[in-house]
Amino acid sequence: MAPTRRDFLVTSAGAALAAALAGPLAAFAQPPQPPPAAPTFTPVRRNVGTFTMRGGTVGWLVSPRGVVVVDTQFPAEARALLEGLQARSGNRGVDLLVNTHHHGDHSGGNGVFRGVARKVVAHGMADQHMRRAPGAPAQPPAAQPPAATPGAPEMLYPDTTFQHTWAGDVGDERVVARHYGRGHTSGDAVITFERANVVHMGDLLSFRRHPVVDRAAGASMRNWARLLQEVANAHARDTVYICGHANTGLPVTVAQADVLQFRDYLLAVLALAERQVAAGRPREEALAMREPMPGFEAWGAFPAANARDPLTAAYEEVAAGA
Numbered sequence: 001m002a003p004t005r006r007d008f009l010v011t012s013a014g015a016a017l018a019a020a021l022a023g024p025l026a027a028f029a030q031p032p033q034p035p036p037a038a039p040t041f042t043p044v045r046r047n048v049g050t051f052t053m054r055g056g057t058v059g060w061l062v063s064p065r066g067v068v069v070v071d072t073q074f075p076a077e078a079r080a081l082l083e084g085l086q087a088r089s090g091n092r093g094v095d096l097l098v099n100t101h102h103h104g105d106h107s108g109g110n111g112v113f114r115g116v117a118r119k120v121v122a123h124g125m126a127d128q129h130m131r132r133a134p135g136a137p138a139q140p141p142a143a144q145p146p147a148a149t150p151g152a153p154e155m156l157y158p159d160t161t162f163q164h165t166w167a168g169d170v171g172d173e174r175v176v177a178r179h180y181g182r183g184h185t186s187g188d189a190v191i192t193f194e195r196a197n198v199v200h201m202g203d204l205l206s207f208r209r210h211p212v213v214d215r216a217a218g219a220s221m222r223n224w225a226r227l228l229q230e231v232a233n234a235h236a237r238d239t240v241y242i243c244g245h246a247n248t249g250l251p252v253t254v255a256q257a258d259v260l261q262f263r264d265y266l267l268a269v270l271a272l273a274e275r276q277v278a279a280g281r282p283r284e285e286a287l288a289m290r291e292p293m294p295g296f297e298a299w300g301a302f303p304a305a306n307a308r309d310p311l312t313a314a315y316e317e318v319a320a321g322a
């Protein structure tokens with residue numbers, strides 16, 4: 001798929017900066033900082049689209065009879081999101097806010113929707129995780145929000161939770177939130193816009209990018225791989241999937257084949273961990289691997305071992321016999 005406009009803008013600005021820095025001083029200059037991301041609304045299909053700025057991809061529905069938002073990024077980004085939604089909907093407010101999970105780059109902007117969103121839905125475990133660590137960023141450093149600033153909105157928690165499935169009608173669209181068991185966390189929801197045939201996967205889908213695996217919040221890579229097949233089976237062949245994150249320059253909307261490729265990636269990381277554990281390789285040595293796995297070069301090098309990188313998570317999951 002074509003790069004998004006945001007990627008184009010970022011690339012163009014980066015090129016301009018690089019050109020400006022070319023010259024004798026360039027050797028001493030710090031690498032140019034990327035410019036602040038611009039709020040970008042991208043229609044996908046039948047009143048449903050994506051919003052990208054900073055943090056996890058937001059999904060939205062704007063129709064003459066209803067507005068839905070899936071995830072909220074961070075407060076500043078949520079304000080740009082809300083402004084754009086109001087402009088597109090004639091200030092009709094937000095009928096439904098759904099969080100795919102609790103991480104700060106997906107729910108950190110919820111407070112901006114206080115008094116605006118008429119209903120807030122999330123899985124019961126996502127709700128618990130949000131309340132356990134209010135305002136605590138649960139993302140790697142690159143995705144962390146800035147320190148809380150005075151005047152930051154108070155967190156808006158779900159008023160409606162579910163364990164397996166929640167469904168509601170908004171205008172002429174049916175929105176279904178379904179939990180497929182442990183994956184990226186223990187409280188992930190897959191949000192389906194049934195008539196548009198568009199699915200928001202939250203961080204259960206990371207397009208050709210190493211995912212965060214939040215074992216402290218109940219993640220399971222084994223079940224994650226299984227559920228991706230179940231999600232694909234539960235939807236049409238031409239369903240459009242919105243990814244929580246994508247690697248640099250890649251689109252945030254993908255097809256069924258990409259969902260199954262990500263399943264294969266998770267299984268490959270687990271198989272790698274199984275070989276290392278079976279060979280009795282020490283943990284430090286097993287986790288020192290950086291080079292991409294054969295067949296998954298597009299993912300790039302593995303991140304350095306941390307509490308939530310996929311190699312560490314797979315090694316611990318296999319070693320624990322889970």
Ligand SMILES: [Zn+2]
Pocket residue numbers: 101103106184203212
């Ligand atoms: Zn996440």
